[in-house]
Amino acid sequence: METTRNLVLTAWMAEHGYSSNTLADAVNQAIGDLTGRLGGLDGSSVRDWKAGRVRWPKSATRAALTKVTGLSATALGFVPRGRAASAPAPPQEDPVNRRSFLSVTAATAALPAPPHRIGASAVAKLQHKFAGVVAGDHQHGGIRGIETHALELAAEAVHLQRRGAASQRVRAQLYGVAAAFTSSAMWAAIDGRRFDAARRHHERASSLASMSGDQAIQFRIWSHAGTLYRHLGRPSDALAANDVARNLSIVRRDPLFGSLGHARHAAIHGTTGDGAGVRRSLGHAQEALDRADGSTARRLDRYGSKRSTANPNWTASPSPRTSPSATGRRRRPMRTAAWLRSHPTCTGPAPSPRHDSPAPSSGREISARPSPRR
Structure with missing residues (x-):
C-alpha cells in the first residue's frame, strides 16, 4: 500500500529543532503527565509518523502531541482513520499566474516575527x-x-x-x-x-x-x-x-x-x-x-x-x-x-x-x- 509522507509534521519538527528521538521523549513525558504512566515511544515511532506508515496515532498519543506542540493532530498532518488524504485540486483557468500570486501573498502574510532569543x-x-x-x-x-x-x-x-x-x-x-x-x-x-x-x-x-x-x-x-x-x-x-x-x-x-x-x-x-x-x-x-x-x-x-x-x-x-x-x-x-x-x-x-x-x-x-x- 502506497503511503504519503507527513510533510507537515516533518516541517514542524525542523522548525522547532526536534529530532525523532527528542520528539519521542517529549511525547512520552507528556503522556506521563496526562496518564500517570510514561509513554513507550522511540525514534522509530516518530519516523513511522513522518513516513506516513502511521497516519492516525492512538488517542493518548494525539493528546500528548497537542500538549507538546500546541496543535491538533490534523493540524500536524495526521489523517483520521477512514478518511482519505486530501488530493490536490485540479488546475483552474490561468493556473500559473493565479498560483504565483497566491504563493507570494501567502508567503508574505506568513512571514514570522523574529524569534525571541534565549541566552x-x-x-x-x-x-x-x-x-x-x-x-x-x-x-x-x-x-x-x-x-x-x-x-x-x-x-x-x-x-x-x-x-x-x-x-x-x-x-x-x-x-x-x-x-x-x-x-x-x-x-x-x-x-x-x-x-x-x-x-x-x-x-x-x-x-x-x-x-x-x-x-x-x-x-x-x-x-x-x-x-x-x-x-x-x-x-x-x-x-x-x-x-x-x-x-x-x-x-x-x-x-x-x-x-x-x-x-x-x-x-x-x-x-x-x-x-x-x-x-x-x-x-x-x-x-x-x-x-x-x-x-x-x-x-x-x-x-x-x-x-x-x-x-x-x-x-x-x-x-x-x-x-x-x-x-x-x-x-x-x-x-x-x-x-x-x-x-x-x-x-x-x-x-x-x-x-x-x-x-x-x-x-x-x-x-x-x-x-x-x-
Whole structure:
C-alpha cells in the first residue's frame, strides 16, 4: 500500500529543532503527565509518523502531541482513520499566474516575527532557582512539595527552548538544568521512600542528561540511582548503577568525582557486610580526595553538592581542604575505617555520625540511612 509522507509534521519538527528521538521523549513525558504512566515511544515511532506508515496515532498519543506542540493532530498532518488524504485540486483557468500570486501573498502574510532569543541569562536564572531547590532539600528533606516544585522547574527549562531561538550550547545547558531539577525530584522521592516515583524520575533525568552531554549531571543521576537500589535492597543493581557514574570520563579528569564514586561504593559494600570492600573503596576515596582541589569542588557544586543552606550559591565553592563540609567528608572515611577495625565481623553499613538520630529529614543524611527490609 502506497503511503504519503507527513510533510507537515516533518516541517514542524525542523522548525522547532526536534529530532525523532527528542520528539519521542517529549511525547512520552507528556503522556506521563496526562496518564500517570510514561509513554513507550522511540525514534522509530516518530519516523513511522513522518513516513506516513502511521497516519492516525492512538488517542493518548494525539493528546500528548497537542500538549507538546500546541496543535491538533490534523493540524500536524495526521489523517483520521477512514478518511482519505486530501488530493490536490485540479488546475483552474490561468493556473500559473493565479498560483504565483497566491504563493507570494501567502508567503508574505506568513512571514514570522523574529524569534525571541534565549541566552545565557535565562540559564543563569534557572540555575539560581535550582540553588533554592537544593537549599530546600537540605532544610526539609524528601517532602512532596520539593519533588513537585523540582518537576515544575524541569518542565519550565524544557519548554523555554521551545519558545525561542537558542544556540546549541544554550540548548544543551537547558537540558542539563532540566536534568538537574529532575534528579532533585528523584532524590526527594528517594528520601521520602516514594521509590516508584524515584524510578520514573530517574528514567526522565537520565534521558535529559544524555541530551545535554553534561557528565557532571550524569554522574549525579547515576549516583542517585545507586542510592535508590541500595535502599530497595538490590546491592548488585546499586553497584552497577554506581559503576555507570564511576566510568564516566569526568571521574578520570576530576578526582573529587572519583572520591565520591568510591565513597558511595563503600556504602553499598556495607549493606552486604563486605568489610574488605568497604575498606578498599574508602581507601580509594581518600586517595582521590587528597588529589582534589578547589576547582573540582566548584565544578561539582554546579549541580548541588552537599552545601550549607546558609550559602546556597551553587556557582562557587571554597576549597575542599578548608570548607567545613569538605572537612567532614575527609574525616568520615577515617571514622568509618576505625569503626570497621573495631567490628571485624560487620554485617551491615558502618554507622554515620547521625546514625542514632531520628529518621532522616534531609538529603544530606539519606546516604547513611539503612536500607529497608524487603
